[in-house]
Amino acid sequence: MQKPRIIDAGRRRSLRGMGGLSLLATGMFVRPALADPAVHRVSQPLMGTRVDxxxxxxxxxxARAGMIAALAEMARLEQRMSRYRPDSEVGELQRCAGRRAARVSPELFALLRTAADLSARSQGAFDVTIGAYAGWRFEAPGVHVPDAVELARERPLVDYRQVMLDETRGEVLLRRPGMRLDLGGIAKLPILDAGMQTLRRHGLHDAMVNGGGDVMASGQLQGRDWRVGVRDPRAPERLLGVLSVSNGVVASSGDYERCFFRHGQRYHHVLNPRTGMPTDGPHGVTLVAPSIEAVNGLGAAIMVAGEAAGRQLLAPLRGVDALIAGAGQPWMSEGMSRRLRMA
Structure with a gap:
């Protein structure tokens, strides 16, 4: 595991010159409290992004002991759930696809149960078997767009209903050979939440964990709620507004983090399970809730399903505030309209 980067009191003092906001990273703000010796920060690359x-x-x-323990716990879960590590549980499931079931950890089993429920509710807009579209490459210099023949060959392998969960044995079977899982849309929040729970076990109740714009907030910072900046997905260099959050989660999905242009066409990493091509619906979704259970994976599902279907998915949920940003004026739930302070 890469050594975490810890900002000490001397480094915090050097941040004072940054003015009204002492940190701006992946949509998250920390006020000048970083100049306070009672405020501590650690950063480390995890899950393909930076976790603060x-x-x-x-x-x-x-503080140091709790933060290092939290990073270690998040790294442990990432190793189990990564589709890029051959020694991960996800890698083992893919090797066993079409042949036999494999026993998995309780954490991964619970995650796949959540994925199955969301897939059914969203009528397949969310589907972890989207990993079968393996030809896409979104990182320069090796960007790649799979051709129609490749996508047509992979499309039959994308079907959440072919993931069999055996509750009694704790086993999982991918029924078709060649099936692959991609947990990128649903694993990050539980991993960040595990980090937050570790902090609390170490007696750290005023804390924030931020991973690529997904934020877990507990307690307050210097007696005030944590401030979370909401990026404008149509212009990611600017903010739509700022949220104040305590003891809750801000979950963000967007098509601006991993994208590239090819022959005048923009391609991004949020794929439609039915086509294997990038979605053409909302550019971003931001959800605020007391806990991760109601919103985990939901942003990705809404980006595939579109605003109208997304609002239907949101309708039965209580305590969830939502923003859906498309080409025009963003749609906000009543709760989000009250909560978001526009930039």
Whole structure:
């Protein structure tokens, strides 16, 4: 695991010159409290992004121990759920596809159960078997667009109904040879939440965990709620507004993080399970909720399903505030309209 980067008190003092906001990273703000020796921060690459932890604690040693433990727990779960590691549980499931079931950890089994429920609710707009569209490459210099023949060959392998979950044995079977899982749309929030729970077990209750714009917030920072900036997916260099959050989660999905242009066409990483091509619906979705259960994976599902279907998915949920940003004026739930302070 890569050594975490910890900002100490001397480094925090050097941040004072940055003005009203002492940190701006992946849509998250921390006010000048970083100049406070009771505020501690650690950063580390995880899950293909950068994970930041900020805690307020009078004891530097207590803060350091809790943050390092949280990063270790998140790294442990990432290793189990990564589709890029041959020694991961996901890798084992893919090797066994079409042949036999494999026993998985309770964490992965619970995640796949959540995925199955969301897939059924969204009528397949969310589908973790989208990993079968393996030809896409979104990182320069090796960007690649699979051709129609390749996508047609892979399309029969994308079907969430072919993922068999055996609750009694804790086993999972991918029924068709060649099936592959991509948990990118649903694994990050539970991993970040595991980091937050680790912080709390270490007595750190005023804390924030941010991973690529998905934010877990607990308690407050210097007596005020945590501030989370919401990026405008149509112009990611600017903000739509700022949210104040305590003891909750902000989940963001967008088509601006991993994308490239080819022959005048823009391609992004949020794929439609039915076609294997990037979605052409909303550019971004932001959800705020007290916990991850109601919103995990939902942003990706809405980006595939579109605004109208997304609003139907949101309708029965209580305590969830939502913003859906398309080509025109963003749609906001009543709760989000009250919560979001426009930039």
């Amino acid at each position: 932890i900020v805690v307020q604690c009078a004891s530097a040693s207590m």
